Amino acid sequence: MTQHTSRHYEQELQALKEKILLLGGKVEEMIASAMKSLLNRDPDLARRVIASDREVDAAELDSDHLCLSLLALRQPAASDLRFIATALKIVTDLERIGDLAVNIAERSIELNEEPPLKPYIDIPRMATAASSMVGRALDAFVRRDPVLAREVLGSDSAVDQLNVQLFRELLTYMIEEPRNVTRALRITFIAKYLERIADHATNIAQMVIFMCEGRDVRHPAAQEGEAEEF
Amino acid sequence: MTQHTSRHYEQELQALKEKILLLGGKVEEMIASAMKSLLNRDPDLARRVIASDREVDAAELDSDHLCLSLLALRQPAASDLRFIATALKIVTDLERIGDLAVNIAERSIELNEEPPLKPYIDIPRMATAASSMVGRALDAFVRRDPVLAREVLGSDSAVDQLNVQLFRELLTYMIEEPRNVTRALRITFIAKYLERIADHATNIAQMVIFMCEGRDVRHPAAQEGEAEEF
Numbered sequence: 001m002t003q004h005t006s007r008h009y010e011q012e013l014q015a016l017k018e019k020i021l022l023l024g025g026k027v028e029e030m031i032a033s034a035m036k037s038l039l040n041r042d043p044d045l046a047r048r049v050i051a052s053d054r055e056v057d058a059a060e061l062d063s064d065h066l067c068l069s070l071l072a073l074r075q076p077a078a079s080d081l082r083f084i085a086t087a088l089k090i091v092t093d094l095e096r097i098g099d100l101a102v103n104i105a106e107r108s109i110e111l112n113e114e115p116p117l118k119p120y121i122d123i124p125r126m127a128t129a130a131s132s133m134v135g136r137a138l139d140a141f142v143r144r145d146p147v148l149a150r151e152v153l154g155s156d157s158a159v160d161q162l163n164v165q166l167f168r169e170l171l172t173y174m175i176e177e178p179r180n181v182t183r184a185l186r187i188t189f190i191a192k193y194l195e196r197i198a199d200h201a202t203n204i205a206q207m208v209i210f211m212c213e214g215r216d217v218r219h220p221a222a223q224e225g226e227a228e229e230f
Numbered sequence: 231m232t233q234h235t236s237r238h239y240e241q242e243l244q245a246l247k248e249k250i251l252l253l254g255g256k257v258e259e260m261i262a263s264a265m266k267s268l269l270n271r272d273p274d275l276a277r278r279v280i281a282s283d284r285e286v287d288a289a290e291l292d293s294d295h296l297c298l299s300l301l302a303l304r305q306p307a308a309s310d311l312r313f314i315a316t317a318l319k320i321v322t323d324l325e326r327i328g329d330l331a332v333n334i335a336e337r338s339i340e341l342n343e344e345p346p347l348k349p350y351i352d353i354p355r356m357a358t359a360a361s362s363m364v365g366r367a368l369d370a371f372v373r374r375d376p377v378l379a380r381e382v383l384g385s386d387s388a389v390d391q392l393n394v395q396l397f398r399e400l401l402t403y404m405i406e407e408p409r410n411v412t413r414a415l416r417i418t419f420i421a422k423y424l425e426r427i428a429d430h431a432t433n434i435a436q437m438v439i440f441m442c443e444g445r446d447v448r449h450p451a452a453q454e455g456e457a458e459e460f
Contacts, residue, residue, distance in 0.1 A: 064315075071301060072311055081302055085294075088318050092433075171415070175408040181401065185418075203322075 017142040023059040024138040030101035035127040038108040049105035056098035086211045093200040100193045117183040126194040133201035146212040152205035159198035247372040253289040254368040260331035265357040268338040276335035286328035316441045323430040330423045347413040352396045356424040363431035376442040382435035389428035
């Protein structure tokens with residue numbers, strides 16, 4: 001590789017990182033706005049979240065194109081190859097996080113059409129935790145930092161616990177009073193979406209650790225003698 | 231590329247296709263067994279589904295390793311590059327379909343501990359439809375067949391409709407009788423898992439069309455002037 005092409009290559013890798021951080025920032029913003037639309041009973045904001053899904057979709061395409069172009073034209077070596085392969089997988093997770101923020105916004109619009117069931121306490125906590133996991137997982141990715149990625153893995157159980165706790169509470173509402181069922185179900189769904197956002201962040205963090213260490217924390221049990229090291 | 235390496239390369243590509251079809255067959259079998267455990271009230275079968283998740287995880291790793299090795303050592307040209315990049319994305323969807331089959335098996339064990347709420351009619355239909363979508367999406371992938379992939383896209387709305395229909399029915403059960411709530415919720419979750427399996431199959435089919443045609447059906451609106459053609 002000439003010095004000139006090598007500089008280009010570094011610039012393209014840098015551009016890939018920036019695209020992914022930008023996409024991550026976009027979906028974090030969507031989660032925050034979907035949550036705000038729920039708490040402030042603001043259906044207009046929810047509709048803006050739904051509309052902004054287009055930008056996420058465009059960014060995913062854009063990032064995939066850059067990855068393919070890097071793979072085809074630059075023939076990257078081992079560690080960059082892993083980085084680009086991981087980028088291909090990560091943007092799919094980010095796009096689906098965007099879809100989940102849209103789903104939250106949809107339920108927020110529906111909930112806004114009825115009187116509030118109860119004050120939201122755990123849901124905003126779950127949203128903050130899940131969103132922070134997404135941001136940290138992506139930081140770990142661009143910095144190739146397995147220590148930060150492992151921290152993200154440690155946060156997942158807090159979100160799961162909040163979800164279980166909220167589910168039990170909403171179940172009580174549903175059993176006590178049939179008129180609560182529809183609203184309680186919609187809130188249950190929002191909690192489920194947030195749990196899935198945290199799961200996507202966990203998946204990203206696991207892929208980052210695999211990328212950095214070649215060891216698979218996605219499926220530790222599956223590894224014994226199964227897949228040869230690359 | 232010498233004739234010798236070229237033959238090796240073809241063999242490796244063939245091995246990748248076979249690995250992915252095998253993984254697909256495995257997750258289809260898990261969906262079928264999870265469903266059988268629900269219908270026949272067979273918790274042992276459900277536990278076997280849960281245990282078999284390890285094999286799916288190992289197969290995902292194995293396929294990822296082969297993709298990275300093909301990218302690193304074979305420097306594949308445009309159309310094979312797309313094929314391998316798509317394989318990297320697809321196995322993630324397959325692994326998550328395996329997780330969803332595990333979730334169905336978990337709910338099946340819980341439902342088996344209580345008397346049946348109602349005969350299952352729509353759930354097995356959804357399972358058959360979703361599982362067939364997975365199989366056809368993977369066939370479309372290995373054959374690089376966008377026509378078959380488009381057929382898969384057409385099947386998604388049938389699964390969504392069954393889910394909506396079942397959700398309304400279960401809502402009635404919950405509102406009529408508080409004792410039904412827990413069981414009806416678990417069945418709702420199973421329907422949701424099946425809908426998500428169909429969504430994963432849809433994602434796979436969309437990626438196959440993109441792979442074959444370079445056009446993105448994932449996000450048609452997002453494409454206008456956004457991402458340059460690769």
